[in-house]
Amino acid sequence: MTTSPTQYAHPEALVDADWIEKHQNDKNVRIIESNEDILLYDTGHIPGAVHIDWRTDLQDQVVRDYIAPDKFAELCSRNGITPETTCVFYGDKANWWACYALWAFRLFGHEKVKILNGGRDKWKAEGREMTREVPKYPPSNYPVPAKRYDKEIRAFADEALAQSKAGKPLIDVRSPGEFKGEITHMAEYPQEGVLRGGHIPGAKSMPWKTATNDDSTFKAAPDLAKIYYDQCGLKPGTDTVVYCRIGERSSHTWFVLTYLLGLENVRNYDGSWTEWGNKVGAPIEKG
Amino acid sequence: MYPPKLEAIISLFESLPEIERRETLVSYADNAKKQEPRPGETFVLEDVRKDEECADTVGVYLQVDDEGKAHFRMTLGPEVQTLTRAMTAILCKGLDGRTPQEVLELPSDFVTRIVGAELVRVRSQTIYYVLTRIKGICKVYLDRQRMAAVA
Numbered sequence: 184m185t186t187s188p189t190q191y192a193h194p195e196a197l198v199d200a201d202w203i204e205k206h207q208n209d210k211n212v213r214i215i216e217s218n219e220d221i222l223l224y225d226t227g228h229i230p231g232a233v234h235i236d237w238r239t240d241l242q243d244q245v246v247r248d249y250i251a252p253d254k255f256a257e258l259c260s261r262n263g264i265t266p267e268t269t270c271v272f273y274g275d276k277a278n279w280w281a282c283y284a285l286w287a288f289r290l291f292g293h294e295k296v297k298i299l300n301g302g303r304d305k306w307k308a309e310g311r312e313m314t315r316e317v318p319k320y321p322p323s324n325y326p327v328p329a330k331r332y333d334k335e336i337r338a339f340a341d342e343a344l345a346q347s348k349a350g351k352p353l354i355d356v357r358s359p360g361e362f363k364g365e366i367t368h369m370a371e372y373p374q375e376g377v378l379r380g381g382h383i384p385g386a387k388s389m390p391w392k393t394a395t396n397d398d399s400t401f402k403a404a405p406d407l408a409k410i411y412y413d414q415c416g417l418k419p420g421t422d423t424v425v426y427c428r429i430g431e432r433s434s435h436t437w438f439v440l441t442y443l444l445g446l447e448n449v450r451n452y453d454g455s456w457t458e459w460g461n462k463v464g465a466p467i468e469k470g
Numbered sequence: 471m472y473p474p475k476l477e478a479i480i481s482l483f484e485s486l487p488e489i490e491r492r493e494t495l496v497s498y499a500d501n502a503k504k505q506e507p508r509p510g511e512t513f514v515l516e517d518v519r520k521d522e523e524c525a526d527t528v529g530v531y532l533q534v535d536d537e538g539k540a541h542f543r544m545t546l547g548p549e550v551q552t553l554t555r556a557m558t559a560i561l562c563k564g565l566d567g568r569t570p571q572e573v574l575e576l577p578s579d580f581v582t583r584i585v586g587a588e589l590v591r592v593r594s595q596t597i598y599y600v601l602t603r604i605k606g607i608c609k610v611y612l613d614r615q616r617m618a619a620v621a
Contacts, residue, residue, distance in 0.1 A: 221589050222552035225496045239588065 188404045192445020196438075197300045197401065198271055200311055206271075207231050213268050213320075216303065217284040218275040219431075227313035229273070229306060233262045233320070237280050237431070241287045247454075252328040255291045263320025266293065273299035273306065277392070277399035283434040286451055289336055291328045298438065301400040308398070336437070338424045338450040340458055340465070343383060347466070352423040353386035354415060356436045357456065361428070362388040364469035367460065377460035381467040383426070387415050391432040394439045407444055419446055426452035426459075472580060473572065476564030483584045491586050499555035505562040507531050507543040517607050518545065521599075525549040528600070530607045532570075539567045540611075542604060553585065557600045560584060570608035576601075 191197065206212045207230060214232040216224050224234040235241065240258055243250055250258070264270060270288060272281035278298055285296045299306065307313065333339075338346070346353050360366045364380035382388070393410050394402055401407070411417045423446060425433040430453030437451045459465050472480065483491055507513070511533065518529035526547025533541040542562045546555060565573050581597055582590055590597070 220551045220553075222492060222496055222499065222556070225492050226499065226552055 188408055188444070191404050191443045193442045196297055196442040198297050199300055200306055200309060203229060203271065203299060203306075204311070211267065211269060213262060213264050213270050214299075215262075215270055215272050215281075215284060216274055217272055217280040218303070219280055220275055223275055223303070225315070227315055230312055230314045230316070231318050232273075233318060235262070235284050237283055237287075241284060249287060249290060249331070252291060252331060256325040256327040259293075259325035260323050263323050264293075265323045265325060267295065268323075269295040269297060271297045271299055273302045275303050277304065277395050277435070278302040279391075279431045279435050282438040283431045286336065286434040286437055290331050290333065292330070292332055298442075301398055304399045336441075336450055338426075338452040340452070340454050340462060342450070343424055343426065343452045343454075343459070344465070346422065346424045347383050347385045350385060352415065352417055352421055353383055354411075354417075354423065354425045354433075354436060355382045355386040355388050356391040356425055356427045356432050357382075357388075358390055359388060361456070362386075364467070367456075377428070377457055379460045379467055381460070381469040383459060384466050384468045386426075386468075389415050389436070391427065391435045394436065401439060401443060404443065407439060411440060411444060411446075417446065420448065421446075423449045424452050425449065426455040428456045429453070430455050472576070473565060473568045475566060476560075476576075476580065479560055479564050480580050480583050483586070488586065488588060492589075495556040495585070495589075496552065498557075498559040499552045501559045502544070502546055502555040505542070505544045505558055507545070511543065513543070515607050515611055517603065517610070520547070525551060528554075528603060530603045532607045532611055534570065534611065538569050540570050540573060540608065541566055542607075544600070553589065553597050554600060557581070557584075557597050561600055561604055565604065570611050573608045574605050574612065576605070 203214060214229055215235050216228050216232045217235050217237055218224060228234070241249060270293065272285045274281040281298055281302060285298060288296055343353065355362050361380070362382045367377040367380045389410065394407060396402055417423055423440065425436045425440070427433040430451060433451050433455060437449055440446045440449045483494065486494060513531040513533050515532040516529065518527065520527040526549035528547070528550065529545035531543040535541065542565065544558050544562060546558060578598055578601055581601065585597055
């Protein structure tokens, strides 16, 4: 049995709105908005925040993969980010894409990362200042990362299959209907081209939303421990793979497990169900 | 091919560089609230619902004047995405004054000419949603007209 934590393993990975307001002019801090709603940043954002788009900025535009290290260096440089900059991510959808962007930054080894707890929704609900002014920062000279940390925090399909065959923890963070194979897309979303429904054999269903409160903040550490230790059976030190449909909801859970519960060896299978549900011969369980 | 008001909007967007296209879309999105029904207005059909394809409730209200021309009002829930809000304002303005039959026959290929390639992605397919709903209410109106003519 795992001892229930009384506080987050890495409380420094979360900041609140007051922290943001205090650090808005801190040159060592860059606030980054990342959303699902493509134009949301343009309608207003936290003063000083830059916009990083999950698809056009972080993904390769031809191959289904992330940008190469040199492109990451360019992205950071044009936003005035250096390896010493603390990047604070926030966004819509309870920080799905903020966590996705944070995870992508970690892929390139950027270590100083934080999430604004509650994201854009909470900031706006509290009536905090928003602006349409797009900030300009002097370009930095971010060095090209020597490697991408795919092996450490990312799982590919063959690794997810190995995880399944070995009976190691696989957490499916999609909705129950998607997990059961009753639907092949989230409610309220278009079909993203998946041919088969269900889940990876052996995966446990724990929707991402279970980890959040109604105001989009993360639940307290003891509650998270109950969910992931007691209900999912996760244990510190055990390899864990999380997945959803394209990797954004599972980034949220990856953040919870890695930073809030402090689990090591958690990897995000970002190919997720849009890969697995189309892959010829991939084993699938339903129900 | 397209109604003149809509054609003018399409031409405007096609002439804009990407940054201004985004700004103009946001400006239209800001104006979506102006498409809501006004006090005292009456409609021949109202269709307010929340579908799976859209993040929040969308209401479509159809008014057909004595000349058979359609006028649309729309309500959008707070979770509706910015592009969908923009398309709402664009379509209410661009299709105003056309007959329901003309609206129903409108091809949807103009949507990408307005939104631009960079903003069209799988998750933003709901840009077509508003047009689908507007066509839907026109179809119901025309079906009822035909049934009434037969009766």
